[in-house]
Amino acid sequence: MKWIVHSVAASAMLACASGAWAQKGETVKIGWIDPLSGLMAAVGTNQLKTFQLMAEEFNRKNASGVKFEIIPLDNKLSPQETTAVLRSAMDQGARYVVQGNGSGPALAIMDALEKHNARNKGKEVVYLNYAAVDPDLTNSKCSYWHFRLDADTSMKMEALTTYMKDVPEVKKVYLINQNYSHGQQVSKYAKEMLKAKRPDVQVVGDDFAPLAQVRDFAPYIAKIKQSGADTVITGNWGSDLSLLLKAANDAGLNNVKFYTYYAFGSGSPTAMGAASDGKVYTVGYGHYNMGGPIQPLMAEFKKKMNDDLTQSSIYHVFALLDAAFVKTGGTDPVKVAAALEGMKLKSFNGEVEMRKTDHQLQQGLYITRWEKAGGKNPYDAENTGYTFAPVKYYEPYVASTPTSCQMKRPS
Secondary structure, eight states, rough: TTSSOOHHHHHHHHHHHHHSSSTTTTTEEEEEEEEESTTTTHHHHHHHHHHHHHHHHHHHHOOOEEEEEEEEEEEEEEEHHHHHHHHHHHTOOOSSSEEOOHHHHHHHHHHHHHHHHOOOOOOOOEEEESSOOOOOGGGTTOOOTTOOOSSOOHHHHHHHHHHHHOOOOOOOOEEEEEEEEEEEEHHHHHHHHHHHOOOOEEEEEEEETTTTTTHHHHHHHHHHHHHEEEEEEEETTTHHHHHHHHHHHHHTTTOOOEEEEEEEEETTHHHGGGGGTTTTTEEEETTTOTTTTTHHHHHHHHHHHHOOOOTTTHHHHHHHHHHHHHOOOOOHHHHHHHHTTTTEEEETTTEEEEEEETEEEEOEEEEEEEEETTTTTTOGGGGGEEEEEEEEEEEEHHOOOOOOOOOOOOO
16 A cells, blocks of 8 residues: 555654654544444445444554544434434544535534534544535535545536437436435536537436335336436435336336446445346446555455445545644644645545645546456456446546635634
């Protein structure tokens, strides 16, 4: 992992320059707040295991000399529960919190930390968001204490529609999304960007399903079939995506391509299997066959957990914190937040940069397609014999979208 973590000698020099090894041997507690119960429990459990594996990995070799400890807390995907467990994380000594599932819980953390940090000088807490992608979180609702490591909904749609505009078979598009902020944003940006890039494309359906409540998507698939759509765009994740894809295969919906945000997530590969060969695409900052330094971690995860490491943005939580600890010579969240602004790292998906204006990580994005594993793309997803193979890579500037954030920095 030398490619992203400074050499010990270099970090020692940096630490001396900033006032010695203030953090050597220190335990840094990270409060993990996401669902471990309900329909999205499989997603949360996979991400928690990823955090635990990455903490082990970085505890073996990090430049700042700290020891990471994960405090897992189940928020049941509820904003109210999130606020309660956030207090518990802080009571247990966490000065850094992470969350990724659902923009409602993300906003609850941001609101709570704005108040807490203003009233409790010297006890500030920083929030690293690894997967909640509502663009408002780094636009109208942006917060100094929030840093997003995933690409937001608009960035992913920018890459997806840039790819789709050159696919002549895309003529009739059906939108199906979860009925909350992220799903509504997927629908909004899909319509706007398709209109701008492919005005000939017809949107023949625009459906919303309640988040994490639908157990059978057959009625939605029947509507898609009836609409004559050749393409589906969906931002669904977790059970809402795996059950949608399963219903499509059960109904023999063979002539429709799915363009997704999260088909690599827990459960979806199994739902797709051989029946979805060549029919499902996904957009993201990485994929199963990245090679280089992330691949050994994926192999280790599979061996230890009998599961796929799907959320590699979690790597950036540790890489960025470690680099910020080295830069500041300590683990104080106030200094670390300032150090994270504008920080650049060479990472598994190219150079990444934490944009100072809105705390949105700028990074390259991939379009990948579900197909038989083998050759240059050997990774076997959920033991299906299939994988997501890259078909296009977009440099960070392609998918970068402007921000309206008016960042209020602490005085």
